[in-house]
Amino acid sequence: MTPAMTSLKDGLLKGGLGSLLILALIILVVFPLTLDLFRLNLVGKYLTYGFVAIGLVMLWGYGGVLSLGQGVFFGLGGYCMAMFLKLEASDPETTKIQSTPGIPDFMDWNQLTELPFWWKPFYSLPLTMIAIIAIPSLLAFIISFAMFKRRVGGVYFAIITQAVALVLSVLIIGQQGYTGGVNGMTDLKTMLGWDTRTDSAKYILYFVSAGLLIVSILLCMWVQKSKLGTLLLAMRDKEDRVRFSGYDVSMFKVFVFCLAAALSAIGGAMFTLQVGFMSPSFVGIVPSIEMVIFAAVGGRMSLVGAVYGALLVNFGKTYFSETAPDLWLFLMAALFIGVVLAFPNGLAGLYESHIKPWIARRVAARKASVTPRTPAAPTPPSTSLSSSAPPAAPARA
Amino acid sequence: MSNTDFVLAVEDLTVSFDGFKAIDSLNLYVDKNELRVIIGPNGAGKTTLLDLICGKTKASKGSIKFKNEELTRLPEYGIVRKGVGRKFQTPSIYENLSVFQNLEVSFPRGRGVFGALRFKCNAEVRERVQSVAEEIGLAEKLHTEAGLLSHGQKQWLEIGMLLMQDPELLMLDEPIAGMSVRERELTAELLQRICQNRSMIVIEHDMEFVKRIASKVTVMHQGKILAEGSMDKVQSDPKVIDVYLGH
Amino acid sequence: MSLTDMYNIALMQGFAGLSLFAVLLLMGLGLAIIFGQMGVINMAHGEFMAIGAYTIFLFSTLTQNYLPNAMQMYFPFAICIAFIVAFIVGWFVEWALIRHLYKRPLDTLLATWGLSLGMQQIFRSTFGPKEVSPTLPDWLMGSWAPSEGLDIPINGMFVLALTALVTGLVMLALYKSRWGLRVRATVSNRVMANAIGINTRKTDRLTFAIGCGIAGVAGAAFTTIGSTGPTSGSLYIVDAFLVVTFGGAASLLGTVASAFGIAQTQSIAEFFMTGSMAKVLTLMMIISILMIRPQGLFASKVRR
Numbered sequence: 017m018t019p020a021m022t023s024l025k026d027g028l029l030k031g032g033l034g035s036l037l038i039l040a041l042i043i044l045v046v047f048p049l050t051l052d053l054f055r056l057n058l059v060g061k062y063l064t065y066g067f068v069a070i071g072l073v074m075l076w077g078y079g080g081v082l083s084l085g086q087g088v089f090f091g092l093g094g095y096c097m098a099m100f101l102k103l104e105a106s107d108p109e110t111t112k113i114q115s116t117p118g119i120p121d122f123m124d125w126n127q128l129t130e131l132p133f134w135w136k137p138f139y140s141l142p143l144t145m146i147a148i149i150a151i152p153s154l155l156a157f158i159i160s161f162a163m164f165k166r167r168v169g170g171v172y173f174a175i176i177t178q179a180v181a182l183v184l185s186v187l188i189i190g191q192q193g194y195t196g197g198v199n200g201m202t203d204l205k206t207m208l209g210w211d212t213r214t215d216s217a218k219y220i221l222y223f224v225s226a227g228l229l230i231v232s233i234l235l236c237m238w239v240q241k242s243k244l245g246t247l248l249l250a251m252r253d254k255e256d257r258v259r260f261s262g263y264d265v266s267m268f269k270v271f272v273f274c275l276a277a278a279l280s281a282i283g284g285a286m287f288t289l290q291v292g293f294m295s296p297s298f299v300g301i302v303p304s305i306e307m308v309i310f311a312a313v314g315g316r317m318s319l320v321g322a323v324y325g326a327l328l329v330n331f332g333k334t335y336f337s338e339t340a341p342d343l344w345l346f347l348m349a350a351l352f353i354g355v356v357l358a359f360p361n362g363l364a365g366l367y368e369s370h371i372k373p374w375i376a377r378r379v380a381a382r383k384a385s386v387t388p389r390t391p392a393a394p395t396p397p398s399t400s401l402s403s404s405a406p407p408a409a410p411a412r413a
Numbered sequence: 414m415s416n417t418d419f420v421l422a423v424e425d426l427t428v429s430f431d432g433f434k435a436i437d438s439l440n441l442y443v444d445k446n447e448l449r450v451i452i453g454p455n456g457a458g459k460t461t462l463l464d465l466i467c468g469k470t471k472a473s474k475g476s477i478k479f480k481n482e483e484l485t486r487l488p489e490y491g492i493v494r495k496g497v498g499r500k501f502q503t504p505s506i507y508e509n510l511s512v513f514q515n516l517e518v519s520f521p522r523g524r525g526v527f528g529a530l531r532f533k534c535n536a537e538v539r540e541r542v543q544s545v546a547e548e549i550g551l552a553e554k555l556h557t558e559a560g561l562l563s564h565g566q567k568q569w570l571e572i573g574m575l576l577m578q579d580p581e582l583l584m585l586d587e588p589i590a591g592m593s594v595r596e597r598e599l600t601a602e603l604l605q606r607i608c609q610n611r612s613m614i615v616i617e618h619d620m621e622f623v624k625r626i627a628s629k630v631t632v633m634h635q636g637k638i639l640a641e642g643s644m645d646k647v648q649s650d651p652k653v654i655d656v657y658l659g660h
Numbered sequence: 661m662s663l664t665d666m667y668n669i670a671l672m673q674g675f676a677g678l679s680l681f682a683v684l685l686l687m688g689l690g691l692a693i694i695f696g697q698m699g700v701i702n703m704a705h706g707e708f709m710a711i712g713a714y715t716i717f718l719f720s721t722l723t724q725n726y727l728p729n730a731m732q733m734y735f736p737f738a739i740c741i742a743f744i745v746a747f748i749v750g751w752f753v754e755w756a757l758i759r760h761l762y763k764r765p766l767d768t769l770l771a772t773w774g775l776s777l778g779m780q781q782i783f784r785s786t787f788g789p790k791e792v793s794p795t796l797p798d799w800l801m802g803s804w805a806p807s808e809g810l811d812i813p814i815n816g817m818f819v820l821a822l823t824a825l826v827t828g829l830v831m832l833a834l835y836k837s838r839w840g841l842r843v844r845a846t847v848s849n850r851v852m853a854n855a856i857g858i859n860t861r862k863t864d865r866l867t868f869a870i871g872c873g874i875a876g877v878a879g880a881a882f883t884t885i886g887s888t889g890p891t892s893g894s895l896y897i898v899d900a901f902l903v904v905t906f907g908g909a910a911s912l913l914g915t916v917a918s919a920f921g922i923a924q925t926q927s928i929a930e931f932f933m934t935g936s937m938a939k940v941l942t943l944m945m946i947i948s949i950l951m952i953r954p955q956g957l958f959a960s961k962v963r964r
Contacts, residue, residue, distance in 0.1 A: 082766045168954040171701055171765045175901045176947060182898050183943045190936030243523050243532035250507045250518060257505040260467060261519050262493035262578060263529075271526045301898065305773055312770065345781035352774020356767040357760060 032237055035320045036230070043226045053215055060222040060290045062330040066229050067283025069310040069322035071276030074236055076308070077316035078245060079272040080252035081169065085177030086280045086307050088184050089152040091299035093281025095188075095195070096151060098294040099135060100144040101204035101212075120201070126193035135194075141208060148285045149278050156277035157270060164266035164273075178301050185300035200295025204288065212289060225286045232279055233319045239275070240319075248272060280307075309348070312355040315364025325362060419478075420445050420582055420612045421466070426475035428465060435461045437636040438475070443582070448608040450615045450623045453633035454657050459616045460502065462633070463584050466614075467499040468492045479582060494524070498580035502587050504567035506574065508560030512551055515559050515570055516542045519577040541577065548607070549573040550599065565596040569603070576607065583607070584614045589622055601625045620648075620658075632657065672811065677927035679816040679885070682823040685919040686881055687896050688903035689830055690874035692915040695904055698847065698867055700758055701769040704776035705900060706893025707783075708872040711749060712742035712879025713888040714787060720794030732797045739822075739880045746876025750869040758868060759861065776893065783890040791889035800884055815884035822881050826874060831912060833870075843867050902946050908956030918957055922946065 047059055068086050075081050108118040116129050123131070137143045159180060163173055188195045196202070204212070211217060239245055251258045251265055259265045288294045297303065306329075314325020329351070336344035359366055421443040428436045436458045443449050451459050464470040466477055468489040477484045484492050493499075507515050520541065523532030546552040549569040554562065559570060568588055575583055588604070589597045597619070604613065604626050617623050623630065623644065630647045632639040634657070640650045647653055691705050702708075719738035723730050757775065761768040800818060803811040834840035842863045845853040854860050882888070903922060907914030922942060929938035950956070 162951040163954070166951065166954050171769065172905060172954060174766065174769060175905055176950060178898050179902055179943055179947055183940050183947070186936050187940050190934060190940065239530065242530050243518065244526065244529035246510065246514060246518055247529055249509065253507050253509060254505055257507070259489050260493055260499050261574065262490050262521060262524050264490045267526050308770065342781060342785060345777050349774040349778030349781070352777065353757065353771050356771040
């Protein structure tokens, strides 16, 4: 095995693998077997929010940087995919009733007569897939490089991410000739000839999303277990000390911001594939803050927890929006306030602090009553950064 | 003017905050393997001087040359990588990590983003952590969470973290503040040991301690140097007695 | 078109810019006090403005139903009540929520966002989801025409005058009153302020409440230029924060300058392009300038 694989294996075996396995079981086995296709499709949608949530765990939980604009990257990824799908759905045959056949319908409605040049690369799937990762990462790099090099952080950075979200959503809505405006890009049907709306397609897309999510979590775990992960935690705690130990702190923050952006973009693209449209309602300030609550509820220090958080909050939203929409907004308000005041590490934190010790006590009690025997020599505690998870750090704003 | 034999050459250094000159045309020269102690009343500018050297504060005027390289243009991490280590007044360690992890993170390899991703804690790193831990007297506590150490031990840990970087110039700001008598003795021994391979600048107030470790003493007052020389010479200087030591 | 026409259009456009300036400044003032002086991010600030607006609406309905003769006079009275109501709610919110979160600005941000959601829902349940407008007194309607072809809307002038009054009062209070002194002392050095007997908790509560009260007045002012709905507050919150951040959070003068700059940039841009593109351009300029100078226009140079 290459050294990278060995360290990955080490990391997994020592921490987090158990809960990841359970999550994988639930989303790859339990859900597909127990839920009907409609509900499964919904779960697939929620899982794409999970990408944003795990990005926020890395960025906010580990890096200490709060971004209120992740919708920007989710949307950019989603729109790139949507552009590809829309072009495919706008071939001259299907659009022959338009004044200008061969271009998307919203362009036609806005009296555009030819495809803008920057749409052209999206005829190609490989280029689209590169764009999905590259464009949001590039934007993230520019924003975060400019900000972090200048030591802008904390609240100021959060407000600027909000402003960026506002800029992008206003831009998309305002330029409806180029983007489909407030309705977004709809009527997305096929990908390279494969119809994405059939039942079998939905199953396949679900598994692809879930699989990609698991892989992304593994990737993030690898980062967490590396020296970079420990440095992120150290920076959160004592940024100056890290700086004066010879580290360029800003580049680490840039890295983790770009990572979160790329993850969100993948989520956006999978969302577009599964749901069949993308609109600016996922880009602006309100959806971006909602994405933060997914990570906060699940546990901003826990990758797996954040996914559960995304699932739970979205289940709640769907359920309550139908039955008691007034109540839902109060619940959301209570969630925000509760997470901040009462359980800052989310459900995962509650699990670590209350449930796990309780389980441990029960198991120990049972062991003691079953066989009294000399306890085995305690295994030496893991000593290296690449194999032990750092002790849970208190949530700090 | 600049002598290439000096490890640190500070010349005409000035910094002012909104008109107030915290450091005023200061000149300071430190030799190789010299243990220089800086003393002076509060507000003299001692900590500010260290801030300027390590890059925490930007100078208004003047130059700081480390082994003949100008430091004032470099970012903080650049200055550290050149070989300057700074210990802060209050122990600045990573409370949530173990002593081992604190030291490991300070190992001077894998300092870029991708280097940090690929960093492997191999035998070389482990050995170095072990030897530094022994040096600072924390070899027994390698797996204790740093936040649980006593105040004195935290100070030693921070010194250890700096030692991991193997700096040629080590700057300590009041390293024995809050320590017991025994701990002060141990720290004095530690500083004398580690000074054999590097230059050090120490800010301190405890005169006994200063006498024990200093080869040369610099007295600062109101952003300028008031007196410089051996401890005896400085202690008998009437200006110093007037301003700082008392009659 | 003739020279006079262009001149009139320029004046009216300039006045529109001034109106926007007044709106941004009123929003920014309350926020500058809370954020700039206390470091508390109040994402529910827009909702406090809505409280002021809804208060005016309530007053207008009540006056209409019970005291129709007083229709011309209720407005100034109602503005004071708007201040008081927002003040009281702010007082309560500080006690219940904010005081737990002083050292944690990012958490305050999230918590107050939740608060804003809750408040929006309360508005929705109490006043309904549709937008409402108070009946304004006659003297506020219409426009003033000092010369042929030049129409200055009266409500715009009213908002400007009110803004000037409130800004003046706030500056006066902050720099000349005992409260202002206590606030500035607490901001500079909380521990020392406590040590010399300033009740910092009370000061904080008072400051937050006053900031919210100003937001209430801002909301009252907005009823003259637009209708109010449950989500009206969220329209302006990002702009308000950018005004404060751009101006340099610790400086009231900075808030004034940045509100002016932002407003003029946007209205001049609107002359040349669509409203949404003008907004995008203004926002991008603010973001770029903040990237170069993150501490804002007027930052305090303090050795920390």
